[in-house]
């Protein structure tokens with residue numbers, strides 16, 4: 184039962200007060216606002232942008248994301264025009280078809296351009312009477328009373344407002360400019376992604392499979408530690424992009440936009456691709472490689488908490504899930520200090536999977552690893568065991584059996600890698 188309620192509305196001093204302030208109205212923030220509304224909490228959802236707005240993304244939605252959308256009642260709207268049934272992986276002279284496995288999340292995936300997808304979620308949040316939305320509203324300055332975040336100064340259309348809130352959910356995305364002001368640190372010694380996407384016209388836009396090319400070579404023929412993707416959108420276009428994994432020690436020396444254009448040229452004939460439009464690139468912190476994700480009454484969710492799968496760059500489902508978890512926590516324990524509780528919740532739900540995936544992703548950043556392992560995995564004796572597991576990993580649908588395969592793989596690759604990862608900063612609190 185929520186009891187921290189501050190009186191909603193505008194006070195005589197010009198400040199406004201809500202039960203919950205949500206900063207950022209991407210999928211994570213909009214979902215959080217909708218969940219808060221379901222608990223009857225007065226909620227202010229703000230975003231620096233004006234909707235609809237674009238977001239650099241592959242636009243892919245696994246069954247796990249669709250499952251979350253179903254919980255919000257939005258699954259049908261996202262899958263009615265286009266849905267897919269699995270993933271086709273290509274590379275090193277082979278191809279593997281991996282239907283979405285039978286899992287509690289269902290077997291239907293989709294893909295939808297983010298401008299429309301995010302707008303759908305934003306409007307859905309807005310449709311709740313408990314939710315007030317401010318666009319063109321940037322959270323600028325945190326105001327503390329002791330260690331508690333008692334208010335946030337928000338610049339809304341050029342005017343500064345003091346927003347008081349019982350709880351603040353920070354969903355301000357990959358760079359998390361406001362999160363940084365609260366102490367969020369991104370650990371770039373851990374694997375992160377650099378990726379670019381484009382939209383291309385294609386007559387195969389209705390193809391019910393998403394495609395990933397794991398043998399991603401640059402113009403010099405060097406295999407890059409990442410993959411290219413073609414995600415059909417069912418609207419006459421495909422989302423075509425590529426991403427590479429990087430760490431500070433082994434930075435991916437790659438111009439992603441150039442790599443994308445080369446990848447598109449390789450796929451053009453097969454997919455009858457039109458020119459690459461709206462090319463955009465972005466960084467992706469991954470696998471929980473940030474610390475200081477919570478304070479007494481605030482939590483970081485989604486990309487701001489680096490909740491992105493290190494092996495496939497997928498973050499929408501984690502954004503939707505962490506939104507639900509954060510609001511559940513507020514509802515169940517409205518007075519509890521969240522500083523240690525929220526990292527604990529994140530670790531319980533994602534810690535093991537992220538640590539394993541981060542370790543596997545780190546292996547890919549060793550230049551010799553993919554060229555050596557790729558042919559074995561696609562064509563060699565390991566194919567039958569490894570490729571379906573790889574497909575589930577890429578689809579974010581890992582099973583206990585996959586864990587076994589991965590564990591054996593890591594042992595083969597040298598247990599030192601796993602040992603070295605043990606001390607890594609999964610959402611640690613250092614303040």
Ligand SMILES: Cc1cc2nc3c(=O)[nH]c(=O)nc-3n(C[C@H](O)[C@H](O)[C@H](O)COP(=O)(O)OP(=O)(O)OC[C@H]3O[C@@H](n4cnc5c(N)ncnc54)[C@H](O)[C@@H]3O)c2cc1C
Nearest residue numbers: 207209210211231240241242243322356378485486498499
């Ligand atoms: C190239 C690329 C491809 C990807 N492909 C996929 C994919 O296929 N599938 C998938 O699931 N994920 C993919 N991802 C990851 C996915 O895009 C993110 O995980 C997802 O957008 C996270 O949502 P979010 O709501 O946390 O953050 P965002 O969607 O980034 O939303 C953050 C919002 O916060 C607002 N904001 C920022 N600062 C402030 C502030 N101070 N005040 C107010 N508002 C603020 C921004 O305007 C923005 O609207 C990809 C990422 C990249 C870069």
